[in-house]
Structure formats: C-alpha cells, structure tokens
Amino acid sequence: VTVTGPVTIGIDVGGTKILGLAVDSAGVVLAEEKAPTPRVLAPEGTGDSGGDAVIESIVDVAERLIDGLATDGDGRGRSERVSAVGVGVPGLVDDDGWLRFAPNLPGGEGLDVKGRLSQRLAPVKVVVDNDATCAVMGEWIYGAAAGASDAVMVTLGTGIGGGLIVNSAVARGALGFAGEIGHMVVDPAGPACPCGKRGCWERFASGSGLGRLAREAAHAGRLDEVLRAAGGDPEAVRAEDVTSAAAAGDERAQAVLEELGWWLALGLANLANILDPSVFVLGGGLVDALNLVIEPVRTAFDHLVEGRLGRPEVMISLAMLGERSGAVGAGVLARRDHRAAADRPD
C-alpha cells in the first residue's frame, strides 16, 4: 500500500460497536479494528465513572491501530506515524469535546471525552465530534455528497442522526449541537420518545420505528408470515424480521417497509424545505433494507416537498462509504483544524 500524506485514526462509536480505521490523506483505509460498545450503566453516585468502560474501549481500538501501524506483520518497524485521532460519538458534543446528551450511549452523558482520551493517548492530538457530523464529513470529502454546497447526511440506525453541509462547510450550530434531526417532532400525538417528547421523527423512520410499525402491523393481521416466524406473538416481532422477510420477497413485509419509507420521505421533505440541499445521503444500519423501497421513498418525497414543480430534483443517495462513513469522516476531521472554516474540501 502506498501511503499518501499523514495518517490519522478515525473512530466511530456506535450504539453496538466501535469501529476504528487508520486512513491516509487520500482517504485510503490502511487498517481496521473493532470492539463491542460496552453497555454498562454508571453505578449510582459514582460521578462520570460509567463512561470509563467506553473510554477504555476507544483507547483499546486506537492503540491497536497505532501499534499495528508502527510494526508490520513481521514485527519490523514501519514509518507510518499517527498524527491525530478523531472520534465520533452519538449525542450532543460541545465545542470542548464533552458529551452533553447521549440517550443512546449509557454512561456517556456528561463525559469529558476529549479530555480523557487526550490524557490516555498523549502526545497524539484527539478531536471529538458528533457521529453523524463525522459521517457527513466522510461522505462529503470521499462519498455521495462530494462537491455539494448543501447536503444532509441521515444516519438510520436505532435512532436517526444528522450531519449538515451548508454553504460548503460543516454546520455545527452555535453550540455544536446542530443536526439532531431525529428529534424533529412530526406528530405531537405520536409515540413517546426517550428524549421526553412525543412523535419524534426517529420514532417512525429508524430501526426502532420499524419495529414499532411492524408490531402494529402484526397486531392488525397485516404481517401473517412474519408473525408466524416470530412464534405468533405480535410483541415478539422485530425490525430485523421485517427486513429479512421483505428481502426474501414477502409483499406484506415490503408494505411495512414502505410505511417506514413514507415517514422517512416526510422528514426528508421537511429538511428540504428548511435547508434546500442538493443531496441527501442515507447511511446507518437500516440502509440495506431501505434500498428495497428507495423508489417509493423518492416518489413520496416528490409529493411532500414544497413547490416540487418549480424545483429541480433533489438526489436521495445511499452512503458510498457504507458503515465506514463515520470513521472515515472522524479521520478527516482529525487531520484538519477542528471546527474551523478549514472544513472546506482540500
């Protein structure tokens, strides 16, 4: 492998796994390491110690990548030196790299992610940002949003995350909290959300939203085969049961996926009205399933966006970097002046 420019490490901390990549300045992935995300809760009254396990797992992934680059398989020294580590975490990250709100990362809330990782990984520089912001950076520099002045990354997993490109730069907002698109309320009488509100977009158009839509369909007798396969209890039906049945050709499962797709299109149309991007990039664990209903999503979007007759088509694309968007983007962020106007493409 020919290595171009400085090597950085990008780490994407997801709800279930931590994915780390060593990336050179041309975006070439030199090495990959994974670890499960620790699911430990902070013991009562122990301050931020609940985040210890998360910090340790991130350090472990980073050190494995750093050590792997320092020596090749035969134990000989290699020349690649890591200049910085970028970390994307799920939740609201402030300008100082503290995680301020993290419903999907137990123990993460109130954690000084940047300070603690900097201490452990010194002298290597550490930058920390929201996971979807990292993902949009990856797709904007090397993927489906390349060249766009205005783009929105939508990461569809357990919840929905968002990363924004506005005026050819990453938009983080006044406090660094921009892009929390999953908590846009689209039905105030809708199901309760762990965030405390009702009817957030991610209650409908995420993996957990799909599970809910599927159980509703099972209760209503609209998912017979999936229900049988799940043992006959509608409450036992999971999102994965629907996506695998839909992939196998079950039309009723596809209909539930299309229902999810309608809600996805509704939120995308809202974001198009607000931000007018030229492209939406869909990423996250739900993307393979959405690929089955991407045409219905596009059709519904066209009906839901304002002034569609006078508006050129908005692209709805799947993430080109797949599950690596976030880690690649974290690596890109690590080699730049973090949170500076230098976000613009090289």
Place this chain on the structure above:
Amino acid sequence: VTVTGPVTIGIDVGGTKILGLAVDSAGVVLAEEKAPTPRVLAPEGTGDSGGDAVIESIVDVAERLIDGLATDGDGRGRSERVSAVGVGVPGLVDDDGWLRFAPNLPGGEGLDVKGRLSQRLAPVKVVVDNDATCAVMGEWIYGAAAGASDAVMVTLGTGIGGGLIVNSAVARGALGFAGEIGHMVVDPAGPACPCGKRGCWERFASGSGLGRLAREAAHAGRLDEVLRAAGGDPEAVRAEDVTSAAAAGDERAQAVLEELGWWLALGLANLANILDPSVFVLGGGLVDALNLVIEPVRTAFDHLVEGRLGRPEVMISLAMLGERSGAVGAGVLARRDHRAAADRPD
C-alpha cells in the same frame, strides 16, 4: 440627516402591502413609501401577465423613493444617488431572481422579477431574494440577531417564513430555496395546506392558524365573549378578534393565543434541534399578539428542545426593526455582492 455611504432602496413585498425604504450604509432610513399589494389573478392563458400589476406597484414605490431622494421638498436637487434596489418577495426565488413558487402572491408564480424590474429601473442594479431571507439580513446586521453565528428569523403573518444565518452567513441552500420553515409538517393528519400537504407548521402557528384555532375554540364553547362580539357565528371569528380580546384581558382569548404559542414553540424546538441557533428572531404581523404569550412560548420551548439540561438557553427575541426588517434587509442585500460570501457583516 447625515447620509453615510451609498444609498440603496429596499422593498418588501408582503401579502397585503409593499413597503419601500431608502437606507444608507449605516442602516439609517431616509425615506419610506407604501402601496397595497395588487390582488389580481392572471387571466387564463395569458402567460405571466398576472404579475404585471405586482411589477408596476414595485416600480412605482421604487421610483417614488428615487425621485424623492433626487429632489428635496422645495424641488432643489439633492446629492443622494441610489446605487441599487433590493426586493424581497414571498416565495421561492431562484438564483436568477425568478419567483418559482408563490402561494401567497397571486400572479407572482413563474415571474422573472429580477429581469423585469431591471428593465424598468435601468441603469440601477436590482437584486431579488426571498422576503424572510431579507428580514434575517436586516435583523442580523442591525437588529436582534446582530453578532450571532447561527440565527433563525421566523416571520409570522398569514403564513410562516424563515431566514437562516448559518456559520456567519446567509444560508440559501443549493437552489436558493432554503428557509421554507412554514411548510415543515408537524402533524401529517392535520388540516390541509394550500401547498398541497397536511399539517404544515404554518397551519398552526401563523395568523391563519390562529383563526383556525379560534374557530375551533368558538365551536367548542371556549371563546364565549369573542364569539358574541363576532355576532354568534363561530365561523365568523377571525384571528384579529382573538388578539384584540387577549390584549384587552380576555383570559379565554389568551388561552387560545397560548395554544398558538405551544405550536410555535414546537416548531422552534424542531429548528433548534436541526440548526442549533443562538437566537430566534420573531417578526411579522403576529408579533404584537405573541408578545402577550412570549413567556409561555419560552417555557414550552424549554420543554420541547432536546437535551435542554445540557444546553445553554436559546434566545427568543422579537424583531428589533419591527415591520421594517425585510425592507431594511433588502436594502442591505442590494449594496452587497448578491448571494456571495460577502454576506458576512461589514
């Protein structure tokens, strides 16, 4: 009056009136002219001629201001020469100054506003932009959003318009259509909107939304005094009846205003989650009424925004330039390189 720098004219084309101002480069208003917005519909099959009356009214306002500056009251010549005219129009304006979608301006849709005004007002330069984008520019340079890196202007009139400041620049989106925040769907089963969708935010939190909420309250027996004053027919109750009764101390009218305020807060919280502005500026004809319920709006917003405990307070301010935000901002846009990075404050 001491005039600072070049004089520009800013014209705000509203649903009911056209407001024109001559403004110097310090933001001082030198003169004001008004005209009613023509409410003519294009005769069938006549192409874009339905917009003729609108163009003529804008030209009339501009020429009165230009002529007024050229001569003083005694008919003597004055030195102020107008360098450019900026015009804000309600609807989607593309990068070439065409109005592409304009549900609130009969005859305006498909109108080459910039081309036709440039022809009539030559050699004076003409720039055209969305009315709420003009308003946010006025408030950002001279008003309630001064100094903010990220701000959202919400104009509350018959509908809801939006202007966005992101990363210390006006955000227009890929096509110039950003900021159509009033057509964010917040209840897909809600009332039909002229845009073709259901449950758009402006069906709840605008002047027409207030009228609808008021008629619902009148039907339900929750607005007895307002209903009596309106002659006893719930369908005859208008938004203005509620705002004036609320201002006079009618608690039931104030309760309906608070209902409007809850919907306003819901949309503001959605926008805070997406864009993370440090300030919302509320403008438009409904602002005086909202002033009565601004504290309930702030309280509801605090309950609806994600992660409020880890998030510093977001300011919710009334427009400092009042009904002049849009015209002042159009004048600011006229003296700058239109739609350039030069949007940043002087």
